[in-house]
Amino acid sequence: MKLAVTGAGGLLGSALFALVKGHEVYSLYDQHAPTSGIPIRLDLRNKNQVAETLERLEPDAIVHTAALTDVDRCERDRELAKAINCDATRAIAKSARNLGAYLVYVSTDYVFDGKSGSYNEEDIPSPVNFYGHTKLMGEQAVKELLSDYLIARTSVIYGSTPSSGKVNFALWLLDSLSAGKTVKVAANQLVSPTLNTNLAEMIIECLERRVKGILHLSGASRVSRLEFALELCRIWSLNPSLINPVDMSKMNWYAPRPRDSSLDVTKASSILVKKPASIKDSLCRLKEELDSSKRG
Numbered sequence: 617m618k619l620a621v622t623g624a625g626g627l628l629g630s631a632l633f634a635l636v637k638g639h640e641v642y643s644l645y646d647q648h649a650p651t652s653g654i655p656i657r658l659d660l661r662n663k664n665q666v667a668e669t670l671e672r673l674e675p676d677a678i679v680h681t682a683a684l685t686d687v688d689r690c691e692r693d694r695e696l697a698k699a700i701n702c703d704a705t706r707a708i709a710k711s712a713r714n715l716g717a718y719l720v721y722v723s724t725d726y727v728f729d730g731k732s733g734s735y736n737e738e739d740i741p742s743p744v745n746f747y748g749h750t751k752l753m754g755e756q757a758v759k760e761l762l763s764d765y766l767i768a769r770t771s772v773i774y775g776s777t778p779s780s781g782k783v784n785f786a787l788w789l790l791d792s793l794s795a796g797k798t799v800k801v802a803a804n805q806l807v808s809p810t811l812n813t814n815l816a817e818m819i820i821e822c823l824e825r826r827v828k829g830i831l832h833l834s835g836a837s838r839v840s841r842l843e844f845a846l847e848l849c850r851i852w853s854l855n856p857s858l859i860n861p862v863d864m865s866k867m868n869w870y871a872p873r874p875r876d877s878s879l880d881v882t883k884a885s886s887i888l889v890k891k892p893a894s895i896k897d898s899l900c901r902l903k904e905e906l907d908s909s910k911r912g
């Protein structure tokens with residue numbers, strides 16, 4: 617299969633490249649060139665270039681992971697957030713339709729308002745911030761233009777390597793706690809943390825089986841950021857007293873966050889061979905990945 621992956625140097629994109637096998641893969645990037653696949657620079661804000669590039673490559677499938685993922689920046693720079701998360705997604709969906717290509721659009725738990733948590737695929741989205749709003753508009757464009765698509769919603773992605781120039785929640789905790797620094801962690805924000813390699817292998821299975829519709833693909837555990845940090849301390853034998861639990865209202869975030877955006881992964885767990893993993897299994901896998909990258 618000929619695949620085009622946007623956001624190829626990002627946290628999810630880099631894991632997809634590490635795990636995908638036996639396909640011809642084009643890696644689309646903007647600022648951070650990926651180290652695998654056939655790299656092609658494409659600024660998704662340029663709609664004509666999006667159409668021209670995809671229609672020249674003629675992929676059988678497109679995995680659209682690229683987004684403006686900085687939630688506070690989306691709130692401040694709404695025009696940019698709309699251009700990348702919504703308009704570019706619409707342009708990609710149009711090209712997919714013209715090419716007859718299957719599209720996987722990676723979306724977010726932040727499409728939900730967080731009032732109830734454990735959201736399943738039938739629950740009605742109602743975002744509380746502009747990032748969630750733009751990602752939901754992206755979902756709507758995909759549904760409107762295509763029938764051969766998967767909307768894969770995920771939650772707090774983490775992984776073993778800094779990607780697209782930034783560290784993730786798990787690496788930030790590990791770096792800070794190993795250096796003996798205290799960290800401020802929200803005690804009452806509930807999420808479904810997702811290891812990038814677990815997510816990537818589930819997406820690859822969906823791609824190869826052409827799974828359609830909406831699917832929640834996240835880690836299988838509903839935890840607070842505090843519980844995540846404490847589990848990480850247990851597995852790495854780090855000092856939990858360095859963790860300073862705070863109410864999420866004291867986090868000084870610019871954009872509001874949903875209080876409980878955890879995802880129900882029952883559907884993915886029942887239909888996929890590669891299953892959403894528990895927090896403990898995912899953190900143990902992360903440890904193995906970090907240990908093997910140090911050795912190798």
Ligand SMILES: NC(=O)c1ccc[n+]([C@@H]2O[C@H](COP(=O)([O-])OP(=O)(O)OC[C@H]3O[C@@H](n4cnc5c(N)ncnc54)[C@H](OP(=O)(O)O)[C@@H]3O)[C@@H](O)[C@H]2O)c1
Nearest residue numbers: 623626627628645646647648659660682683724772773780
């Ligand atoms: N990270 C999370 O916790 C989380 C949670 C829920 C859902 N998601 C969703 O999961 C997907 C993957 O997230 P991620 O964490 O892997 O993202 P990430 O590491 O923040 O990477 C974002 C990617 O988007 C690309 N991008 C941004 N602006 C672009 C532009 N104008 N043109 C082309 N590419 C552009 C970046 O490319 P360059 O680096 O080359 O500029 C980068 O590869 C996103 O769709 C996100 O909404 C993420």
